[in-house]
Amino acid sequence: MPARAGVQIMPMLTHDILLVGGGGAGLRAAIAAAEVSAHLSIGVVSKVYPMRSHTVSAEGGTAAVMRDNDSLDLHARDTIFGADFLADQDAVEAFVQEAPREVIQLEHWGCPWSRDPDGRVSVRSFGGMSVNRTLYAADKTGFHMLHALFQTSLKYDAIVRYDEWYVSQLLVEDGKARGVVALNIYTGEVQAIAAKAVILCTGGAGRIFPFTTNAAIKTGDGMTLAYRAGVALKDMEFVQYHPTGLPGTGILITEASRGEGGHLKNKDGYRYLQDYGLGPATDQPVLRKMELGPRDILSRVHMQEYQKGRTFEGPYGHYVHLDLRHLGEELIDKRLPFVRELARNYVGIDPVYEPIPVRPVVHYMMGGVDTDMTGKTALEGLYAAGEVACVSLNGANRLGSNSLTECLVFGARAGRAAAEYALEQAAPSLNPLTLLASDEERRLNEHFLNKDGGQERIATIRTEMQKNHGAGCGDLPGRGRAAPDLQHPAAIARAFYPYCHRGPWPRLQHRAHRGPGAGFYAGRGRGRGALGAAAPGVARFTHAYGFPRP
Numbered sequence: 001m002p003a004r005a006g007v008q009i010m011p012m013l014t015h016d017i018l019l020v021g022g023g024g025a026g027l028r029a030a031i032a033a034a035e036v037s038a039h040l041s042i043g044v045v046s047k048v049y050p051m052r053s054h055t056v057s058a059e060g061g062t063a064a065v066m067r068d069n070d071s072l073d074l075h076a077r078d079t080i081f082g083a084d085f086l087a088d089q090d091a092v093e094a095f096v097q098e099a100p101r102e103v104i105q106l107e108h109w110g111c112p113w114s115r116d117p118d119g120r121v122s123v124r125s126f127g128g129m130s131v132n133r134t135l136y137a138a139d140k141t142g143f144h145m146l147h148a149l150f151q152t153s154l155k156y157d158a159i160v161r162y163d164e165w166y167v168s169q170l171l172v173e174d175g176k177a178r179g180v181v182a183l184n185i186y187t188g189e190v191q192a193i194a195a196k197a198v199i200l201c202t203g204g205a206g207r208i209f210p211f212t213t214n215a216a217i218k219t220g221d222g223m224t225l226a227y228r229a230g231v232a233l234k235d236m237e238f239v240q241y242h243p244t245g246l247p248g249t250g251i252l253i254t255e256a257s258r259g260e261g262g263h264l265k266n267k268d269g270y271r272y273l274q275d276y277g278l279g280p281a282t283d284q285p286v287l288r289k290m291e292l293g294p295r296d297i298l299s300r301v302h303m304q305e306y307q308k309g310r311t312f313e314g315p316y317g318h319y320v321h322l323d324l325r326h327l328g329e330e331l332i333d334k335r336l337p338f339v340r341e342l343a344r345n346y347v348g349i350d351p352v353y354e355p356i357p358v359r360p361v362v363h364y365m366m367g368g369v370d371t372d373m374t375g376k377t378a379l380e381g382l383y384a385a386g387e388v389a390c391v392s393l394n395g396a397n398r399l400g401s402n403s404l405t406e407c408l409v410f411g412a413r414a415g416r417a418a419a420e421y422a423l424e425q426a427a428p429s430l431n432p433l434t435l436l437a438s439d440e441e442r443r444l445n446e447h448f449l450n451k452d453g454g455q456e457r458i459a460t461i462r463t464e465m466q467k468n469h470g471a472g473c474g475d476l477p478g479r480g481r482a483a484p485d486l487q488h489p490a491a492i493a494r495a496f497y498p499y500c501h502r503g504p505w506p507r508l509q510h511r512a513h514r515g516p517g518a519g520f521y522a523g524r525g526r527g528r529g530a531l532g533a534a535a536p537g538v539a540r541f542t543h544a545y546g547f548p549r550p
Contacts, residue, residue: 012430012437015043015160016422017415018180018195020167020222022046023053024142024407025386025414026201027149029375032415033422034156040419043193045162045182047217050150054203054215055407058142059254059338061124061134062404064099070131072096079402082128082294083395091373091391095402095409102408103135111148113137114335124335125259125287126400128294132287134401139254139338145404165191167221169440170198170229170382171433177229177382178428181440190444192437194430196422197381199414200226204365204387209474210466212362213245213252222388226369231377234390235367239473240398243298245361247316249346253358255400257339258291260331263323264298265355266310272320276301296397299360314357321355328352362474364403366394375414381421385414 017033019026022044033042046053065075075096080087107113107121114122114136126134137144153159164185171179171192179194205220206212227233243264244253258264261284266272271290274281278293278301285292302320305311311318324332324339329352332340336351343351368390375383375391386407393406 012179012192012194012434013043014041014194014427014430016040016196017042017418018193018198019044019201020046020180020198020225021053021201021203021386021388022048022050022161022163023201023203023386024055024146024149024404025388025411026050026053026199027146027153028408028411029199029201029383029385029415029418030159031149031153031156032412033419034153034158036416036419037423038158040158040422042156042159043162043195044153044159045165045167045180045193047164047166047185047221049163050153050161051146052217053146054218055142055146055404057213057215057252058145058404059139059252060126060256060259061136061141061401062103062145062408063126063129063133063399063401064103064135064405065096065133066100066103066121066123066135067131067133070133074130075099075133078128078130078133079393079399080395082397082399083393084397086392086395088392088395091393094373094413095393095406098409098412099405102405102412106145106148106408109148109152111137111144124256125285125292127255127258127292127298128288128399129292129401130287134256134259136256138334139256139336142404162193167225168444169436170225171436172229172379173428173432173436176380176428178433180225181437183444190437190441192433194428194433196425196428197383197418199375199418200369200382200384200388201386201411201414202388204368206362206365208465208469209239209362210463210470211245211250213242213250214362222384223368226377226379226382226384229379229382231379231382232370233367234370235392235395236365238366238394238396239362240295240364240366241299241360241474242295242363243302243360244322244356244358245363246342246346247314247319247357247359250361251342251346252361252363253322253339253342253356254336255295257322257324257336259285260324260335261285261327262291263326264291264358265321265323266305267312267320268310269321270310272305272310273298273301276304294397295363295400302360311359312357317359319357319359322351322358323355324351325353325355364394364398366390366392366396366398371414373413374417375410376417381425383414383418385410389414 019030030042030044065072076092079092116122121135123132124134124136125132165182166185167180167182169181170177177198181192183190200222202222203218205223206214207219223233263271271281273290278290281290306318311320332352340351343349343356365387368388369377369384371377371384371389371391375385377384
């Protein structure tokens, strides 16, 4: 049998700045970089068309101080409180200060915010917020935000897009990030792209879990790229469960449905949250009470109800009811039209007449690539923003509606910082990068496209990984649940070690142990280690899964 044709590297492309990811953070960073200097060449590599990025799925809204009864201090306090006091308070301060300017700028770019009768942008209540602070565009906020950013990016000739390209490796030369190797999904060609600075904006990694709101594209690519290049990941033990996902599909039912007055009820029709310190139950929503409590608390309470036998059982597991019937058809159609559409299409019920079945679902990764306040990482020339990064704004738990604003604020910061850095740098030498790209081409051919004798199916490995993450790292792991198979993930990790290793392993930053479920990647150390320094409590992902220590 003739050998299969392998991939061949194409002539190198060059840019001053290269964005990996075309969602909210990526497009905002590209625009910010273009505004710094018209002489910069900016490339945006995305494995999907930008309007298919996961930002488009955000429904409920984006948080910023816009009303007289609100203040920057109050927004900061809510964010820090919701983060279990583990947020970086300097990052929080910068975030709340710059958020109003970013959402006003987005309106100037054409985002159609919902409005009150007096013409002001509407705000709604969200879990964990002390006042109504969440701006929204019906219940398709991410869709409209991404449209505004995408349309704005088109006016900059300096921004060049590479849609449906998949980045497989960062190019690191002389201790600096100097580009990427990417696979053109349409043609199958491998392309090296050189750049003075690289910004990762690839989103989270929810797909390592079996039940998630995350789209199929959210597979932790940016975190992997940075980690293989020697950059530490931080706070990876903090994974947020959203309390209201549709059983079976994991599709999110926005927190806005509870902000508008929806009720969570167990199988007895009882509003059970009042039994867990969140009461008393009231007809109208009360901020930080009942259904407007923080997401982590509501998800944990659901699991406690399940353990007490008070949840429904269905073909996709346990669930409770989200009841919107008392809101009426007019309000639902005006403020929650997408919720009604999702319930009809994916559950076959109309929330005007029937309650929606919901259960906790993996939603957001608080951890990610360790960065400073400008998105800069420990690897010179590499920046990160959005869910892929950990600045750390969100600590142990993100408040709803802070994430879209985070994409705007820190996407803009990373774009400006990378632009200023690129303006001071000479063009990278292409000869060493060509050799690095050739090595990556050889790896892709040997281990994937022309590999012979493999015994494992990727789908099988992925399913086992997801099953073990769900069992051992999920909501209340180890309490009345089947123990995870700890040997199988180690075997999987060892099998893939030759394909993943690229030089010295970085450390995985680790916070102090805070109770059940914290620190599941490795031992229970105390404190946070500095990048590159041996410190008590620094966990090693490689050791936890059976890799040899560096």
